[in-house]
Amino acid sequence: MEFFEWLAASTLAVELRRSATLYMFVNAAHILAIGLLVGAILPLDLRLAGLFAKVPVEIIAPFLSRSAGAGLALALLTGFCLFSVRPADYAANPAFLAKLGLIAFGVVNVLAVHTGQGWRTATIIGVIRPAVRFSAALSAMTWIAAVVAGRWIGFL
Numbered sequence: 001m002e003f004f005e006w007l008a009a010s011t012l013a014v015e016l017r018r019s020a021t022l023y024m025f026v027n028a029a030h031i032l033a034i035g036l037l038v039g040a041i042l043p044l045d046l047r048l049a050g051l052f053a054k055v056p057v058e059i060i061a062p063f064l065s066r067s068a069g070a071g072l073a074l075a076l077l078t079g080f081c082l083f084s085v086r087p088a089d090y091a092a093n094p095a096f097l098a099k100l101g102l103i104a105f106g107v108v109n110v111l112a113v114h115t116g117q118g119w120r121t122a123t124i125i126g127v128i129r130p131a132v133r134f135s136a137a138l139s140a141m142t143w144i145a146a147v148v149a150g151r152w153i154g155f156l
Contacts, residue, residue, distance in 0.1 A: 004087040013084040023085070030078035034147065037071030040064045041143050048128055048136030058126040095152035102146035109139050
C-alpha cells in the first residue's frame with residue numbers, strides 16, 4: 001500500500017490529475033499503442049496460425065513482430081502513467097488484474113515462441129511448425145481478451 005501512496009503522490013500522477021489535457025494525451029497515446037500492438041500482432045498470429053498462406057511469413061513476421069513490440073512498450077509506459085493516477089483503485093479492480101494477467105501471459109507466450117527453433121524456422125525459410133501455430137492462435141485470443149479486460153475496467 002505504501003508504494004501506491006508514493007506513486008499517487010509522485011509528480012507524474014499529480015500532473016496527470018492536475019491537467020486534463022496531459023491526461024487526455026497520455027490516454028490517447030495508450031489507445032494508439034494498443035492499436036499498434038493489436039494491429040500488428042493479430043495479422044501475424046493469423047498468418048502463423050495458418051490463414052493467409054500466400055503471404056510470405058518470412059517477410060512479414062519480423063516487421064509485424066517488431067511493430068507489436070514497439071506497441072507493447074509504449075502501451076506499458078503509458079499504461080503505467082495512467083495507473084499512477086489511481087493506483088490503489090486500479091489494483092483492487094478485478095478487470096485490471098485480469099488485464100495484467102493476460103498481458104503477462106501474452107508476453108511469456110511471445111518470449112517462448114521467439115526463443116524457440118520454430119520462430120527461426122518460420123522467419124528464415126517460412127515453414128511454420130504446429131507448436132508455433134498453436135501459440136499464435138493462443139496469442140490472438142490472449143491479446144483480444146486483454147483488450148476486452150481493459151475496456152471492462154471502467155465498468156467495475
